Amino acid sequence: MTATAQTADEGGTAPRLAPMPQEWTRALAVVAHPDDLEYGASSAVAEWTADGKEVVYVLATRGEAGIDTMEPGEAARVREAEQRASAAAVGVSEVEFLGHRDGVLEEGPALRRDIAAAIRRHRPELVVTINHRETWGDAPGSPWNTPDHRVLGRSVLDAVGDAGNRWIFTDQLEQDGVLPWDGVRWVAVAASPAVTHAVEVGEEAVRKGLASLLEHRAYIEALTDEDPETYARGIVLGGLDRYARLNGGRRSVAFELFPC
Structure with missing residues (x-):
């Protein structure tokens, strides 16, 4: 059986997610919006950093x-600041x-x-992105995914190949001095309905991942009347516990992994 396959648990009744690869030193997480990583993936980022x-x-x-309820210019300022604070909560200092x-x-x-330019600049071995599939789950009636997420995720998968091809976006090589980068070994898709691997x-x-979502307080308060901490705990812990059932009872972040 390959490393990407799901295995059965000891009782043979449930799938088991494969462990995420650890043979890398640099990752680039590319998503559409502030908060996309904080609805689950940031706990994995905290483990990695x-x-x-x-x-x-x-x-x-x-x-x-x-x-x-917030004019776009002000929302951009607020949400950028929240994202930088959220990234810092899990040990990420560079946000573009x-x-x-x-x-x-x-x-x-x-x-x-x-x-592709970002991949060429940062030269990661692992690229992380958000669910590009049509829905958030695989069951009938699963919530429809948003256009930005679908577009962004597919574009990331395509841009990994672009980054390694010196005849695509050649102006970056000539003007910016970056070199092609074909060193991405995996693309890990968070919140996919077809997860294969777990961290x-x-x-x-878990504490840092929860803190990272809570940094998006202005967004959360506009999204729900629920207490922000109660809301964040339900989202973060609910996801980690759901994937625990596919990972030997251990709280986990799950990804759909594409080898490159």
Whole structure:
């Protein structure tokens, strides 16, 4: 059986997720909006940075269309600040924003170009992104995914190949002095309905992951009337416990892994 296959548990009644690869030192997380990583994946990031791995965040937008009661310019300022604080909570110090418009991301060369440039600059072995599939689950009636997430995730998968091809986006090599990078070994898709691999997370990583979501307080308070801490605990712990059932009872963050 291959390393990417799911295995049965001891009783033979449930799938078991394979462990995420650990043979890497640099990761680049590329998502559409502030908060995309904090709805689960940030606990894995906390484990990685605590283990000495380097992680950089790149966001396609500033999330300026995400708060109905806040004018987009102000929302962009608030949400960018919240994202930087959220990243710091899990040990990430470098956060970049590509400046694409929130809510209307377009799949095509312009977005791929910017993502490929980020990959060429940071030269990761692992790229992390958000669910690009049509729904958030695989059961009938699962919630429909948003256009930005679908576009961003597919563009990331395509841009990994672009980054390694010296005949695509050649101006980056000539003007910016970056070199092609074909060293990405895996793309890990968070919140996918087709997860294959898991990262076990300890209590400290869970605490940091929860703290990272709570940094998005303005967004959460606009999203729900529920107490922010109660809301965040339900989201983060609910996801980790759901994947624990596929990982020997251990709280985990799960990904769909694409070898490159």
